[in-house]
Amino acid sequence: MAKHETPFLDQLESGPWPSFVSDMKQQAEVRAKNEAGVEFQIPQDCVDDLLGVVELSYKHGRTHWKHGGIVGVFGYGGGVIGRYCDQPSLFPGVEHFHTMRVNQPAGKYYSTEYLRSITKLWDLRGSGMTNMHGATGDIILLGTTTPQLEEVFWELTHNLGQDLGGSGSNLRTPADCLGTSRCEYSCYDTNSLVHFLTNEFQDELHRPAFPYKFKFKLDGCPNCCVASIARSDMSFIGTWKDDIKIDQDAVNKYIEQDPAYPSNAGAHKGRDWGPFDIQKEVINLCPTGCMKMVGKELKIDNANCTRCMHCINVMPRALKIGDVRGCSILCGAKAPILDGAQMGSLLVPFMEVNPDNDYEAITDLIENIWDWWMEEGKNRERLGELIMRQGFQKLLEVTGIEAVPQHVAYPRTNPYIFWREDEVPGGFERDVVEYRKHHLR
Amino acid sequence: MAKHETPFLDQLESGPWPSFVSDMKQQAEVRAKNEAGVEFQIPQDCVDDLLGVVELSYKHGRTHWKHGGIVGVFGYGGGVIGRYCDQPSLFPGVEHFHTMRVNQPAGKYYSTEYLRSITKLWDLRGSGMTNMHGATGDIILLGTTTPQLEEVFWELTHNLGQDLGGSGSNLRTPADCLGTSRCEYSCYDTNSLVHFLTNEFQDELHRPAFPYKFKFKLDGCPNCCVASIARSDMSFIGTWKDDIKIDQDAVNKYIEQDPAYPSNAGAHKGRDWGPFDIQKEVINLCPTGCMKMVGKELKIDNANCTRCMHCINVMPRALKIGDVRGCSILCGAKAPILDGAQMGSLLVPFMEVNPDNDYEAITDLIENIWDWWMEEGKNRERLGELIMRQGFQKLLEVTGIEAVPQHVAYPRTNPYIFWREDEVPGGFERDVVEYRKHHLR
């Protein structure tokens, strides 16, 4: 028997899409029965009470969670989000119901052995509810009490070989697409770089020293499956500098409608779009118009290619990314709050991704940017807002990068250039008396 | 003999383009000789001194004109720009050298009789130098002394039937393209409307009551030959609501390269661009893709036409503007100073241009906008800046115009909507004690 009536939530059990309500009810029941004989370290009926508190929110149209107090594990300033219910007498099982963020592995690959060790730990010491995964990428362990925080951390680090993620004014756990592990488009090994960065900057992840949060996201190619350009203060997007590789035979297989060569790797199979038309579907849609057919040969003017991926996406068996690979780096993406949303602005058109020197070029860049941001950033000012406030030129200056037209979509439309004194012959100091000899008042 | 050596300016006499230096020298000579026996009311050698002062600027790389003092004609707050030389002892002929702005006629048509009456007046009472015309559109009489201001004004109004233009925080003389007088593209009679507006608002033109300057410009069609969209606080651009008229025979004349049907009315005759290709030059360049050939017939999906004029410009003998004509009205264009440049933002997608009721809809709109701007505008704040500061919604509110998607290029990208209290059920006042019953602290 359910502890609380949930007439609103019950209506979310129907329909084909997996019901979170059904899963919570299942979990409540498993905990109530406790066939595994777990010695629950937090209230056994906490999921019942979670259902209850959410039902109350459905009734009121308002949340029933309060601000977190300052809870955490010793020596860390992040990774734990305190959470308390504002109706503890009605729902004592969730009176304290803190979140722990756990660094997800690169590419979000798992062994069942590892996942089972997590579920076992969380059944014992938490609610057994999780997010797989949180919006930033972490494994989210949802709901435990303050005394259990150190215990969970101890077990994670000692028994699972696993650390917490970031929260607050910290680096957040870097996130990546699956990269070369299972994608032919990926221009670098995102898994390796994201793992390196996560480990290299554990201190920044765990001990708040920043003006506000900071996110790295790594996309293997400009398709941006992990949305780095919209969602990370520093976005690493794979790219290449040389020519797209063309298999002309395969091009013609696409043109001939060979069933083993479906357009867009089969992504449009659900509708009859008519026979594949390379002119209409590839050449005419190329944003730079840099492609054409000459007889049976596809020609690409690579100097005018912007590597948007469309042609490669449409004909993945015929067109391949180039061989001189690396990444573009963009800075400053963020959600609207406070000063409006930003996407990442291109800072480095091309950078090598070189594990052999511990990604030195990348880490140097990161440290220069952080030095500036930590020096100049105001409280709760994201990197993008600092760039906006002090100007993109300042970002170039602190990173020692020369201005190139690739940095802009278009040059400034206003002539309001802030010339520096050392750029102007004779400097700024002048003699008004001398001037007045030639220009009477 | 020239009064001043002008080695710099002399170098601007060569080359094919009409030399302003040669013209000034010619004028200096004519005044020096005075074969017409004019009783010059300002220094006879003022043009010599003008050459001298400009030469000095060429030597120094700096202007030698000072701020104007407050000079003008009685009862007017505009139309005269005071101007003084900062080296009066070197150039006494231009010590006082004020500008008078004169309302140009609609379409800038002139009779020689009128022009000669102007030159005669300005030879007598001014330098004989003019701008035909100033940037805003006025006839600019360049250079006279303070005592001559009232004399010139008297002669203009009594003998020439002609008034001064605007300057300062006034309406400036409205300007137009030639409109229906000699252009088949024009959607309304710009000459009539500009003449009406200039006369209707003489008070606003001559007596400063505005926060800053205000410009009307009138373009007969979206080709915008008079640049109203970039250069006027209120821009009236001709348009139509019904279908483009097609002469299919003429379309085929263009396709057949009939020499009487040159593309773009002959504008590209100077280069061999190859035979006219209606698909490439018209249909593929249509920004909305709303055109196609069906056999020998050109079809236009007028519901998707944005009236950009390209097809009509390319084939003026075949395609004609529609018959339901009027204008779009855009507001707020200005040059960069102070808060950055603006182009006009679309306020009225379509408005009738009706002389029979004295353009009532247009004058009502103007008065509503001015009421708001005079009430709310800060000193030296252009209309565009006020719209930016108080929001486009406010402009809609004061003009009683309903928001339509035509008002935006795209809807807002941020969710920061300033809801008004009366739009939200229950208003803004709430009872925190009641709230705390359901939400403990």
Added chain:
Amino acid sequence: MAFISSGYNPAKPMENRITDIGPKHFEEFYPEVIKKNKGKWTHHEILEPGVLVHVSETGDEVYTVRCGGARLMSTTHINEICDIADKHCDGHLRFTTRNNIEFMVDSKDKVEPLKNDLKSRKFAGGSLKFPIGGTGAGITNIVHTQGWIHCHTPATDASGTVKSTMDALFDEFQNMRLPAHLRVSMACCLNMCGAVHCSDIAILGYHRKPPMLDHEYLDKLCEIPLAVAACPTAAIKPAKVTLANGTEVKSVEVKNERCMFCGNCYTMCPSMPLADTDGDGIVLMAGGKVSNRISDPKFSKVVVAFLPNEMPRWPSMTDAIKKMVNAYSNGANKYERLGDWAERIGWEKFFEVCELNFTHHLIDDFRQQAYMSWRQTTNFKF
């Protein structure tokens, strides 16, 4: 229940402490076929909705079956996922960025048994546990935030709006018949823990009432200067307030007409709650994307200024979303993303074909960039 120690000694927190070890190394988690062929993949194909094959230059293939699901997930459910992976996939699986689960097998004959197993599993309430789909020119899982499950600032629920939306769009999850893929995202307030500002369709929880002021406690629970500084529109000022009992306390006052309901003050100060049954609800945005394909990434635009919270299934919201998806499906060209389509036909036509009302709320008036969104041309459609 008895307290079970992990080994941690609260008296000596630094004893044997392990810190800063990061996540597990990914190579421990790769399936064998992935480990062997990493960097060698030559191409892939979506065989049917939810089923992909990737082909390696070694000749190896990996078949992936993608399943949707709630990101809110119990350990019971995770254990069931593990059971499936153990049975079919040698004990490996992965999650996608958009909360899908991917089961991988190394030969084609293992695909059908896996699919059949997945299809057979349902929750007691009737919904599928592992719907297969979310690939190609369709709709995949919705990324979202916590909502009423676990957050103190939401203006709506996340899990419930997502469940309702995915039920409404379920056919598109299991099909690939749209002009291009269509990403739906959800954030329960504009802190946007899950940044939704570049999604084809974004569901956003939003407040519409200025904060209540709990004057009696404000100075005790908040740093007033931080609350004042938090406001992006400078609507908050320090103030002295006399309580009903005559006590004068330090507090703040809010200039309501400058408030845009962002809730940033509440984040800094719990004595300024915004949540309100009638005030809170849903903003819908549309037309954003993050891919660089064909056109540049772009922000989503606000297309519905407000819909009330209609628990538990938000029918007005799912109705508006379906109207957009249908109009897009009918109107866009192959490969054309929703935002590219809207720009091609013009936003004025977008509102027409989606049957959405345009109101003054949709005109930008935030900061000077607002100007860029107004129409500075006569190129528009009547």
Added chain:
Amino acid sequence: MAFISSGYNPAKPMENRITDIGPKHFEEFYPEVIKKNKGKWTHHEILEPGVLVHVSETGDEVYTVRCGGARLMSTTHINEICDIADKHCDGHLRFTTRNNIEFMVDSKDKVEPLKNDLKSRKFAGGSLKFPIGGTGAGITNIVHTQGWIHCHTPATDASGTVKSTMDALFDEFQNMRLPAHLRVSMACCLNMCGAVHCSDIAILGYHRKPPMLDHEYLDKLCEIPLAVAACPTAAIKPAKVTLANGTEVKSVEVKNERCMFCGNCYTMCPSMPLADTDGDGIVLMAGGKVSNRISDPKFSKVVVAFLPNEMPRWPSMTDAIKKMVNAYSNGANKYERLGDWAERIGWEKFFEVCELNFTHHLIDDFRQQAYMSWRQTTNFKF
């Protein structure tokens, strides 16, 4: 010379005063063929550079010969224009928005005599008085401002830069061989009396030194609060200053690093002059347009941050302009405006093919809109 009264009596300024009569009525000035066919024109053709015919539904035709010229114009020159119009055009003419003169005749046989007459006239210095051209896909006359001829705030001369530019581009004035028409505009400071911010190519005078402070006179000649308020970047503060003679005066101080040299302070206060031989010079902008044809109107972009004032012919400036015109002429498609071409090839290619240097000055850092101009995509060309 004796004072000649117009009739105005300074002692009684209101006596017989006429005000607010506006301009002459345009109908008095229309040539007969215009008056008769207004609103009836069916089409036109550019017969050759500078010569147009407009055809009316009545069968009437009007032939127009367009001539360039300096907008700075003496009465002597105007009288010569009138002589020509009297001789050929029944005493009528018009001016265009871009300072061209148009002579109209009502039959084709009158065109050649008119052209021959115009071509025969030269200034004593050798330049043409009435060059025919300025139509179609070419370059027409430059709209501009006063410069050193008559203004107190310019950073360069207007008439001289325009003469130099038109000499350099003269072939394009008399030809129609560019991809589209190309509008050059000039403003001698950024007050832009002639708004040049939407031109294919814009020449802009610009200061680069903060104002000098004439402390001794500042408070006498200026309203200090107005000077302070005039600064768009809040770089000016009131200050007390001790002069060399020990007197303390009220004045202002300028935070130089916040100054963007707009000169707005000098407009309000003559004791803050900016003009400087080395500091002042030319900014070049490119790619703007006002027409709605094919693409929306757009702002010009700064493509050369600074060129020194090189009197009297500004060769670095005309050289950069010619490079742009040539690259455009070689690279653009028929009908493609300069800005549309630059956007199609990408601004990074624009700088390459025009052989112009890109420097950090060209990156926007003014106000939050600057962000919109940075590149938020990986879609760029190396």
